[in-house]
Amino acid sequence: MKASSADATLLDARQTAARLPWAPLVDEIEALLADDTVQVPARTVLPMAAGAFLFAMPGCDARTAMTKLITFTPANAGTDRPTIQGDVTVFDVATGERRLILDGPTVTGRRTAAVSALAARRLAPNLAGPMLIVGAGVQGYAHVEVFAAALGVTDFRIASRRRASAEALAAHARALGLRAAVVDDADAALADCPLVATCTPASAVVLRGQPRADAFIAAVGAFTPQMVEIDAAVCRAIAAQGRIVVDSADAGHEAGDLLQAGLAVTGLPTLADVVSEHKKARDGGGPVLFKSCGWAGWDLAAARLAARSPS
Missing domain, CATH: 3.30.1780.10 (ornithine cyclodeaminase, domain 1)
Structure with a gap:
């Protein structure tokens, strides 16, 4: 109006x-x-x-x-x-x-999910799916929609602490013409899913399993040093075997997952660094963790x- x-x-x-x-x-x-x-x-x-x-x-x-x-x-x-x-x-x-x-x-909901999709477009070794969505709130819905609309992902696995919420998101995905199934064990689903997004309130660890060598994980829930979604050992393993990218330099004092893992966040490549490379950053060098904390940009x-x- x-x-x-x-x-x-x-x-x-x-x-x-x-x-x-x-x-x-x-x-x-x-x-x-x-x-x-x-x-x-x-x-x-x-x-x-x-x-x-x-x-x-x-x-x-x-x-x-x-x-x-x-x-x-x-x-x-x-x-x-x-x-x-x-x-x-x-x-x-x-x-x-x-x-x-x-x-x-x-x-907030749409730009956060769109940032994850851009990071996946630039960084994900394998965009074929299925995609595991952990968390069935606003960001869970947004990540299903943007990965389908912008990247062509058609197959999703949904995990949530409340099964009714997971079923509702799976039904939403199917209404969009996508394939979707609810899974009870997010860690077990990692073996089948090269794409992952953790979209929870970040009040507790929700992923402890080791990701595939061709995995891309977008961790969006934690934006303070006290918040966490990804187990510290998993973060350290990805740092050693693959690549960690943050959404902006502000993550240096906000990325709870990485800070609690004892990793040096300041100095990690940002999404802007990846975009400035002017090439697809898929080098087959192990799993990628994209840590998103939010940025006014x-x-x-x-x-x-x-x-x-x-x-």
């Missing part, structure tokens, strides 16, 4: 998603990493009561500026209130005008795409 010509267009979750189609969003994120006008300062993370956080994440390029202001409230899990709430406000750099207000959880990419999309 538009209140007046001077006010921004306020988009709800459905309208925001419509402006962020999967394949173009993956491409926009890759384009942003090659744009030397992009400026993204460190995000502000304010701890609140009961394990909640307030995030303020600005960024701009030569034409578009945005800031994301969201809360993350783990206590809302399992209730009718979302764990992530807030907005992304988009500005025109030339005029300073506020152009759009996007639904923050929708932007991903929100800026979403803002750029949304601002160009037809209303």
